[in-house]
Amino acid sequence: MTNPAHDAIKAEIENNDVVLFMKGTASMPQCGFSSRVAGVLTYMGVPFKDVNVLADESLRQGIKEFSDWPTIPQLYVKGEFIGGCDIVTEMTLSGELDKLFEEKGIPFDKEAADRIREANA
Amino acid sequence: MSVARTIREKLTAAFDPVALEVEDQSERHRGHAGWREGGETHFHVRIRARAFAGRGRVEAQRMVHKALAEELAGPIHALSLDLGGPDRP
Numbered sequence: 001m002t003n004p005a006h007d008a009i010k011a012e013i014e015n016n017d018v019v020l021f022m023k024g025t026a027s028m029p030q031c032g033f034s035s036r037v038a039g040v041l042t043y044m045g046v047p048f049k050d051v052n053v054l055a056d057e058s059l060r061q062g063i064k065e066f067s068d069w070p071t072i073p074q075l076y077v078k079g080e081f082i083g084g085c086d087i088v089t090e091m092t093l094s095g096e097l098d099k100l101f102e103e104k105g106i107p108f109d110k111e112a113a114d115r116i117r118e119a120n121a
Numbered sequence: 122m123s124v125a126r127t128i129r130e131k132l133t134a135a136f137d138p139v140a141l142e143v144e145d146q147s148e149r150h151r152g153h154a155g156w157r158e159g160g161e162t163h164f165h166v167r168i169r170a171r172a173f174a175g176r177g178r179v180e181a182q183r184m185v186h187k188a189l190a191e192e193l194a195g196p197i198h199a200l201s202l203d204l205g206g207p208d209r210p
Contacts (some may be wrong), residue, residue, distance in 0.1 A: 032150070033199065070186050070193045071200065086201050087178045 005062030013076045017106055018048035021063045022073040026050040033085040034073040040092050043116065045109035046101065078104045093120055124161040124196045128189060132168060135188040139207045140169040150199070162198040174206025181205075 013019050018041070024030030026038040026048075041048050053060040053072055064070050067081050075082040077100060082088065091097040092113065101108045122130075129143050144167075147160035156162055166185070173181045181204040186193060193200065 033201075068183065070190075081179065083179050083182070086203070087182070090178065 003062060003065075005056075005058040006066050008059065009063055009066045012049060012051055013079050016049035017078055017104070018046055019051060019076045020048055020073055021051045021053055021059075021076075023052070023054050025052050030054060031072070033071075037073045037075060037085055037088050040088060040097075040116065044092075044097075044112050046106060077101070077106065093117055124192060125164070127192060128164065128166065128197075131188050131192075132166070132185070135184075136168060136170040136172045138168045138170040140167065142167040146201075156198070161196060164197060164199070165201045165203070167203040169205055169207050169209060171207060173204045174208070176204075178204075 009021075020026070020034075020038060020041065022029060022031070022034035022038055024034060026042060029035035029038055038050060051059070053063055060072070063072065063074060067074055069081070069084065071084050073084055073088075075084070075088055082091070082100070088097065091100065093116070095113075095117070098108070098110060098113050100106075125143050125145055129141065132138065132141055132143075142165075144165045145160050145163070146165050147156060147163045150156050150163045168185070172184065176184070182202055185200075185202055185204065189197065189200070
């Protein structure tokens with residue numbers, strides 16, 4: 001049996017290189033954790049698709065099952081689950097996120113990423 | 122039993138940690154979605170345990186999610202995690 005919410009999630013991560021499942025939207029986040037990850041991606045100039053899970057209860061539940069991950073936000077890059085707010089924050093500060101984007105061919109502003117690290121050093 | 126104490130007991134049983142800190146950060150999220158009067162909705166947990174040595178971040182967090190599945194489906198609204206092996210600072 002197929003789950004329509006899972007199909008919709010699959011389509012999003014297949015059709016967009018970087019997808020952030022979040023509460024609210026990138027321009028109007030509804031949660032501090034979602035806001036932080038959207039803010040990092042925006043500041044780094046990474047093109048990404050924001051999917052507001054609050055807009056659809058089946059999506060909000062579906063993404064937790066789909067990723068086997070109980071919390072939101074959730075970041076996907078080229079179809080691969082990267083993690084939530086803690087993981088994205090750690091990877092930003094360690095430079096691993098830059099490396100991931102380089103490997104996956106995702107454009108981003110390296111100087112902006114360096115500025116985030118300098119500000120949090 | 123308080124949520125914080127349940128978290129502490131379950132994580133101790135699951136991972137036999139060398140360090141475990143459970144911090145109720147609910148007050149910082151006063152008025153936000155999921156927040157309730159009385160707190161115990163937003164937690165930060167730091168664990169150092171052999172169980173996490175050599176594990177990837179996603180894998181380590183999934184181990185904790187599994188140990189706290191009941192609480193995550195219930196009272197916990199947000200859980201931020203800092204996980205690592207015994208040698209991680």
